[in-house]
Amino acid sequence: MASLPLPLPTISSHSHLTLRRKLTGKPPHIPSGVTCNAENVEKTPQHPKLDRRNLLLNIGGLYGATNLITTPPPASATPISSPDLSTCSQGTNLNTQQPLDVNCCPPFSDKIIDYKLPHTSHHHRRLRPAAHLASKEYIAKYERATALMKALPDDDPRNFMQQANVHCAYCNLTYDQTGDESEKLQIHNCWHFFPWHRWYLYFYERILGKLIDDPTFAIPYWNWDNPDGMAIPAMFVKENSPLYDERRNQTHLPPTPADLLYSSTSKTDPNIIIPTNLTEMYGEMVRNVSNIEDFYGAKYVVGTAPDPGPGTVERGSHTALHAWVGDPRSPAGEDMGNFYSTARDPIFYSLHANVDRLWSVWRGLRGHRPKEFEDEDWLEASFVFYDENAQLVRVRVKDTLEDEKMGFSYQKVDLPWLDKRPKARVRRSRIASKAVGVSNVFPVKLDKVVRVLVERPKRKKGEEELLVIEGIEVDTSKFVRFEVFVNDEDDEPGEVKERAEYAGGYSQVPHKNSTKVKSKIRLGLRELLEDLDVEDDDKILVTLVPRAGGEDITIGGVKIIYV
Numbered sequence: 100m101a102s103l104p105l106p107l108p109t110i111s112s113h114s115h116l117t118l119r120r121k122l123t124g125k126p127p128h129i130p131s132g133v134t135c136n137a138e139n140v141e142k143t144p145q146h147p148k149l150d151r152r153n154l155l156l157n158i159g160g161l162y163g164a165t166n167l168i169t170t171p172p173p174a175s176a177t178p179i180s181s182p183d184l185s186t187c188s189q190g191t192n193l194n195t196q197q198p199l200d201v202n203c204c205p206p207f208s209d210k211i212i213d214y215k216l217p218h219t220s221h222h223h224r225r226l227r228p229a230a231h232l233a234s235k236e237y238i239a240k241y242e243r244a245t246a247l248m249k250a251l252p253d254d255d256p257r258n259f260m261q262q263a264n265v266h267c268a269y270c271n272l273t274y275d276q277t278g279d280e281s282e283k284l285q286i287h288n289c290w291h292f293f294p295w296h297r298w299y300l301y302f303y304e305r306i307l308g309k310l311i312d313d314p315t316f317a318i319p320y321w322n323w324d325n326p327d328g329m330a331i332p333a334m335f336v337k338e339n340s341p342l343y344d345e346r347r348n349q350t351h352l353p354p355t356p357a358d359l360l361y362s363s364t365s366k367t368d369p370n371i372i373i374p375t376n377l378t379e380m381y382g383e384m385v386r387n388v389s390n391i392e393d394f395y396g397a398k399y400v401v402g403t404a405p406d407p408g409p410g411t412v413e414r415g416s417h418t419a420l421h422a423w424v425g426d427p428r429s430p431a432g433e434d435m436g437n438f439y440s441t442a443r444d445p446i447f448y449s450l451h452a453n454v455d456r457l458w459s460v461w462r463g464l465r466g467h468r469p470k471e472f473e474d475e476d477w478l479e480a481s482f483v484f485y486d487e488n489a490q491l492v493r494v495r496v497k498d499t500l501e502d503e504k505m506g507f508s509y510q511k512v513d514l515p516w517l518d519k520r521p522k523a524r525v526r527r528s529r530i531a532s533k534a535v536g537v538s539n540v541f542p543v544k545l546d547k548v549v550r551v552l553v554e555r556p557k558r559k560k561g562e563e564e565l566l567v568i569e570g571i572e573v574d575t576s577k578f579v580r581f582e583v584f585v586n587d588e589d590d591e592p593g594e595v596k597e598r599a600e601y602a603g604g605y606s607q608v609p610h611k612n613s614t615k616v617k618s619k620i621r622l623g624l625r626e627l628l629e630d631l632d633v634e635d636d637d638k639i640l641v642t643l644v645p646r647a648g649g650e651d652i653t654i655g656g657v658k659i660i661y662v
């Protein structure tokens with residue numbers, strides 16, 4: 100089994116990026132999916148305020164075409180900045196216009212300090228253990244810290260429920276974007292997914308450490324990408340423990356391994372689940388990631404409508420785990436299965452510690468290739484959190500890029516998915532004979548399997564080829580999932596396990612409020628086309644298979660781009 104030493108990320112100097120933009124009134128709307136980086140321009144205008152239906156119809160008719168109508172991207176945008184807590188609103192169900200029945204606004208404070216990473220001496224380093232390997236003593240300590248956190252006064256921002264509400268507030272459209280009150284703040288399904296959660300865990304961990312007076316205390320990670328750690332870790336299923344939550348799917352308790360492609364029908368056979376999970380992890384970490392954006396998610400700045408597009412891990416294993424742990428007996432999949440309630444389950448923090456660890460692992464796998472955006476709109480974005488002293492602090496994305504500096508590291512384990520490149524069952528599959536029942540009308544509803552022939556406008560040297568599924572419209576209050584296969588022989592591809600034709604999937608964790616969003620995903624094709632031996636073909640057959648909530652998914656278009 101492969102295990103990699105993780106070289107420390109090199110941080111380029113961004114001091115030239117310290118230019119601060121003053122917000123003068125309402126900034127222009129920035130088309131999402133358009134970056135300022137010239138090498139990385141996608142030519143699909145996605146004006147958040149524009150009804151894209153006509154445009155998407157065009158894409159549907161021209162699948163593969165890249166000469167779409169373009170509006171020149173603005174030279175600069177404004178990074179997302181920390182919300183004004185005084186504007187936190189209970190939130191509205193945008194379908195019914197009724198207020199939400201949950202209020203997750205944090206206590207108000209108008210004293211905000213710009214956070215500086217403390218100097219961590221060697222003795223104060225926090226080593227985050229794999230939950231399934233944690234010692235009795237460690238578990239006792241974690242239980243004690245969590246109990247203390249739950250016992251804090253209700254209005255203490257460090258109280259467990261207040262901490263859970265931090266997630267709710269940032270994820271349930273309760274804040275306006277600072278600088279554009281017509282758009283809401285949402286840190287999921289975009290390029291802030293990794294850095295925002297890193298900061299969230301960072302303060303959660305420091306609060307716990309402070310409560311037990313242990314500056315080395317580190318939260319455990321749920322090692323669900325490794326067969327040894329795939330079940331819910333034992334420390335979370337002990338009734339009467341402060342780490343226990345009864346609102347979980349009772350058929351998914353240990354020893355059942357987590358299903359990283361969960362789609363609301365439970366698989367139970369570990370001989371299917373485990374290899375399928377490893378295929379999925381290989382896809383999320385290696386195969387489907389040609390480009391930084393594929394991993395991190397799409398650009399999101401002031402003026403961008405929420406949910407422009409999630410990265411591989413966010414929309415894949417991460418979302419599946421939320422839905423897989425959540426309790427089908429509760430009305431909205433509580434706790435883990437819904438954004439507003441998910442952080443009320445202590446396992447949330449371990450799920451996300453592993454997401455965070457995978458971010459570091461991925462950076463290590465990149466070698467000399469870029470590990471992060473150099474875009475100031477990403478680096479300078481800021482959020483606010485209450486720290487371990489109940490002080491409101493402003494933090495920036497650019498400070499999350501070195502685990503070392505943030506003072507934590509992860510217990511090393513094997514990466515069993517790293518050598519799981521799937522093998523093609525049929526080389527040179529004959530897609531022409533399969534080109535019956537092919538759809539070319541978009542938008543199309545995914546209430547059935549949809550197959551589409553997509554042209555490859557020929558790759559140029561040195562460019563990565565990406566399959567883009569765009570204009571994905573879903574109802575955000577529903578759990579949805581679909582999978583994408585390329586040149587698959589079957590009319591309705593079933594298994595993902597070790598399947599070279601599997602190109603990736605899309606799924607999303609329900610929000611409490613229901614809105615329609617338009618999102619997109621990008622799937623790296625290089626390895627897949629090599630494996631199927633169809634690199635020279637001028638078309639590929641793409642099959643979109645709904646797995647959950649298909650009647651609530653609409654696809655705007657499918658095309659190939661080169662970046």
Ligand code: C2O
Nearest residue numbers: 266270287417421
């Ligand atoms: Cu902020 Cu896993 O969700």
